[in-house]
Each structure stands twice: as C-alpha cells, then as structure tokens.
Amino acid sequence: MSGRPRPAERRFWELVNGPWCDPRLDPYDDCWMWMGGRSPARRPKSQPNHKPYKQYGRFHWPLPGFPKHLINAARAALILTVGPPPDGDDLSPTYVAGHRCDTSLCAHPGHLDWQTQQQNTFKSTGAVRA
Numbered sequence: 849m850s851g852r853p854r855p856a857e858r859r860f861w862e863l864v865n866g867p868w869c870d871p872r873l874d875p876y877d878d879c880w881m882w883m884g885g886r887s888p889a890r891r892p893k894s895q896p897n898h899k900p901y902k903q904y905g906r907f908h909w910p911l912p913g914f915p916k917h918l919i920n921a922a923r924a925a926l927i928l929t930v931g932p933p934p935d936g937d938d939l940s941p942t943y944v945a946g947h948r949c950d951t952s953l954c955a956h957p958g959h960l961d962w963q964t965q966q967q968n969t970f971k972s973t974g975a976v977r978a
C-alpha cells in the first residue's frame with residue numbers, strides 16, 4: 849500500500865490557495881492560505897480584553913466510528929507531506945503543527961514544523977513580547 853496517496857490528499861489541496869490557484873504566489877516564500885472551514889475566533893468571556901484567538905483551519909479527517917472528525921488543517925498538511933509526528937501518531941496530543949511564518953491559516957508544508965506543545969507555547973509567548 850505504500851506510495852499510494854491517501855484519499856484525503858486531493859480533497860485537502862483543493863482547499864488550499866497555492867501557486868496552482870494563483871500564479872503570482874511564490875512557491876516557497878508566500879503563504880498558502882487555507883480556504884476551508886476554520887475555528888471560531890472568540891475570546892474567553894472571563895477576559896473581554898484578551899486579544900482574539902488565532903484562527904486555525906479545520907479539515908475533515910474521518911476516523912473509525914467518528915465520520916465527522918476534524919483536525920487542524922496545518923496538521924493535515926504535515927501528515928500528507930512529511931508524514932506523521934515524530935511519535936508516529938497522526939493525532940498525537942504531544943505534537944502540534946507549528947507555523948514558522950506565524951500565519952495561523954497558512955497550509956504551506958514548508959512553513960510548518962512538528963513541534964511539541966511546549967515549544968509552540970514558548971514561541972507564541974515570545975511573539976507577543978516582541
């Protein structure tokens with residue numbers, strides 16, 4: 849079965865605005881924006897002054913028994929290109945798909961890295977201070 853594209857693959861890239869949609873986009877440097885469903889940008893009620901949360905793309909990723917399961921679009925981009933997180937679990941809670949470009953709706957695999965939750969939180973905190 850190896851080498852056979854996962855069925856999700858074609859469905860995924862149809863939802864990404866890459867250079868195949870817009871030839872003005874640089875295939876390496878420009879972000880490829882997610883055009884599918886996304887998470888709501890809401891702030892916690894207890895913290896009305898909190899800046900709105902970053903929005904993340906959501907991609908339909910059916911699981912046995914959970915046909916409507918959704919995963920982060922950036923996670924799907926990495927699974928479909930570089931493969932699952934270092935621990936081998938597609939849905940690993942340990943690893944997140946971190947954005948090097950800091951554009952939460954970007955699905956460019958070259959802008960993404962598997963990071964532990966801890967690395968990702970550290971980076972976000974740094975970004976807020978900068």
Ligand SMILES: [Zn+2]
Nearest residue numbers: 879949954959
């Ligand atoms: Zn990007």
